[in-house]
Amino acid sequence: MSARSEPGEGLLFDLPRAKEKARAAGRKPPPRRRPAAELSVARVIVDIPLPHLDSPFDYRVPSTMDADAVPGCRVRVPFKGQHLDGFLLERVAESEFRGRLEYLDAVVSAEPVLSPEIRDLARAVADRYAGTLIDVLRLAIPPRHARVEKAPAEPPDLPPLTAPEPGPWRDYPAGPGFLAALRDGGAPRAVWSALPGPDWADAVAVAVASTVAAGRGAVVVAPDGRDVEVLDAALRSRLGANRHVALTASLGPEERYRRWLAVRRGHVPAVVGTRAAMFAPVHDLGLAVVWDDGDDVHSDPHAPYPHARTVLSMRAHRSDAALLVGGFTSTTDGLALVESGWARPLAAPREVLRGRAPVIRAAGDDAELARDEAARSARLPSVALRVAREAARNGPVLVQVPRRGYLNSLACARCRAPARCPGCQGPLALRSAHAMPYCRWCGRIAGEWRCPDCEHARLRASVVGARRTAEELGRAFPSLPVRTSGREEVLTEVGERPALVVATPGAEPRAAGGYAAALLLDGWALLGRADLRASEEALRRWCNAAALVRPAGEGGQVIVLADAALPVTQAFIRWDPMGFAERELAERRELGFPPAVTMASVTGEAAHVRELVDELTLPEDAELLGPVPVLGAPESAGTERALLRVPRGGARRLSASLKAAAAARSARKDDRLAQVRVDPLDVV
Incomplete structure (x- = not known):
């Protein structure tokens, strides 16, 4: 091969x-190169994002610019009554265009920035x-x-x-x-x-x-x-x-x-x-x-x-x-x-x-917390609480929380129905212990909220953020300093002294000598997402956090709050990411999901998506799924998405078809273009 x-x-x-x-x-003789003066035509890619104009345009090179107009340099050119920037791709002796060529306006810089x-x-x-x-x-x-x-x-x-x-x-x-x-x-x-x-x-x-x-x-x-x-x-x-x-x-x-x-x-x-x-x-x-x-x-x-x-x-x-x-x-x-x-x-x-690797154990989910009165205040089962107390004597303990903020999702305290905004039906949340509930979509304050199902007026936490977790752990461990690391303030490194470090995934600071233990909370929040890659992403976040913990021989322990019977949890306990990836890929191959196949999405207003899809000349082995409405925030109202699926080797043919349809609409000056994405991250 x-x-x-x-x-x-x-x-x-x-x-x-x-x-x-x-x-x-x-050893071969070098090809004859024409003097620059003979290469009087410059091929330029002009800074125009329209699909039907995605090709080089030829321009004459004035003698005054001959030395500076080198391949790869930035130029400015006239284009349909405008003066636009572009990159000079190459110099040629003649143009295939038989009409009158315009001259370059200027060489912005003779630096060949495009290799x-x-x-x-x-x-x-x-x-x-x-x-x-x-x-x-x-x-x-x-x-x-x-x-x-x-x-x-x-x-x-x-x-x-x-x-x-x-x-x-x-x-x-x-x-x-x-x-x-x-x-x-x-x-x-x-x-x-x-x-x-x-x-x-x-x-x-x-x-x-x-x-x-x-x-x-x-x-x-x-x-x-x-x-x-x-x-x-x-x-x-x-x-x-x-x-x-x-x-x-x-x-x-x-x-x-x-x-x-x-x-x-x-x-x-x-x-x-x-x-x-x-x-x-x-x-x-x-x-x-x-x-x-x-x-x-x-x-x-x-x-x-x-x-x-x-x-x-x-x-x-x-x-x-x-x-x-x-x-x-x-x-x-x-x-x-x-x-x-x-x-x-x-x-x-x-x-x-x-x-x-550290020793990794699963400690169940929220059902176990409900039976454990001693651990409710810290949202930790007794085994996790015990491990944290023992490990904190020897160094810092990492606590990973899937959500930043305070209380990111609320529910009715009586019937557990999700708390929704009366105006837009968005999820309600809290910014602090003394704040009023607000809508995460439209920002409306919902101080007089009542459950539409049971008329109850009290709320409970459904998804707890990093700041609220830090408060709860501070009460459970009053003698230890609690530090937080998230998007707003990212810690780079913590010392070897005992402390609790509460961090969101990706913001975990390194610890000098490694963490004595790590507690990975709310596994259900990662695994319960409506996402094709939810389990794969959960394993990635867990392993990245566990990699910061000391080896088992040095007493390193990791407690993950997730169902121990799940394949992803078992893969984490055994530290077998390759085996889990093999299982995931085999399942996706059976179901026809990426990366076993190539997918593309077309998203936008319903009429625009359907118009573009109708103009596609798809490969014979392509499959159209949808269009269907996109559910989510208010700004997605009226938005639809179509998915296109081809075998893994058909990515180029699918992309060419999508680009041809977009170019045809662009050439008709139809600016109602839907968003086209090949290999979208979200397909479920």
Whole structure:
């Protein structure tokens, strides 16, 4: 099988880079290049998001701009009475357009910010997600900062880098072979089930250092800024100074563009960053890494909504580069790559895993709380309360709460019916102990609420948030400090002293030396969501929290409040995410759900969705589901969604059909466009 096979169709560790072919290619006479003056036509992609205009337009290059109008630079062009920005894709001698060509207005910057690799990748991503090239380029290339471009910058004079020893990869039987392939310039592809503990960042840094030592570049994408900080420190330790940059949204536009430009100019071989770093223009990409690929923040919220895992898989394929998809759990999407043969699993033996993982036990659900009077105030069964008290003598205890806020959902205290707003029927909530109930949809205060079923006027908590949990734990543990970490205020790290740390998923701070124990509350809130990936997401959040706890040999314990009979709970207790992913993927294959199939959604006002669906020329193996109303907040009233399903290999054909229909409507100046998403996160 060739290294150029598509993701899902190839091999892994035994794909060395074809050095002999490269040398042979070097012996061929270079092609004759025309002088720039002869290439008088510029092909420009204009910043117009309309689907029917998603193609390059030809312009004449004035002689005064001949030297600056280089492929990849930013230009300004006349377009239908306007002056719009764009990117110069290439220079050619003649245009196929037989009419009169307009001239370029200006070369905004002679800096070639769009490399050929990113240009071709962006085109492929746009086609894969039924989007436009300019939409992808808007995600890939940051806004220009003129002062940064004009500032002199020389590449740093760095000593040669020696490939590191395997280090943490020795715990994985295939780890040393994976690194050896990177050092030899190969293209190994692996789905990595990382061991619990803090070594994951150093393992990524060793893989990156092995790639850089071989003379190639690396891109590492993590879900959030905190993970990027950890990886940044690990890379600095392994690579030294000036060999990598970190790109995050927290950087100002000037600093971010300065770092991005250093990568584009070839001064820096490695990049670590959040979602947008998937398009970082490193030279000669040798390794792409995506950490915790199940986190939904890897899916860009802007059109055409690409996912970092898919983009990096495509990029690794196109660049003959290695790919490492890692996390403490295995996603069904990652497992699909393994089952196709395009990637291989990379996991530690069970005996090594047992030595690294904490002891995990399930403590039932809210029914057990109802029978346990002593634990009601803290919403913890007696076993969890006992574990927390014992563990708090030796260090901090983590308490994971699925919801932020105070009381996010209320119910009638008598009949348990959900409390709804009298105006819009949205869910009622409380912001604090002394606040009045309010509607989470319309914001209306519901101080005189009465249950429409039984006329009772008192409310009870249905879903408890992190702040209320912190209050309850403070009463149950009066001698311990209680700290909170959530979206509003994220803690990065806590010390070794005893404390209770209440955090929402993804905001758990690291603890020096690891947590003595972790309590994972309200498992029903994660598992009861109407979401195809509810169980998979619950396992991911649980494992990410448990990975912060000390190993069982050091007394580390985890208590999860969930039904012990559920397959996902059993997988967590055994720490078997790969086995659970195999079960999930098999069930989805039977039911025809992603990633066993490819799906796309069309969402919008009912008439607009039906009009677009009626214009589709679908592949023969495509299946249309719906349209059906979208239920939820008031703004979704009148909104419908249609789902389209094709076999896994039909993604390109489905995307082409969706894009053709959208382009036809756009060409008719029909601006009533419905939202089109390929691989939507929510399909249930």
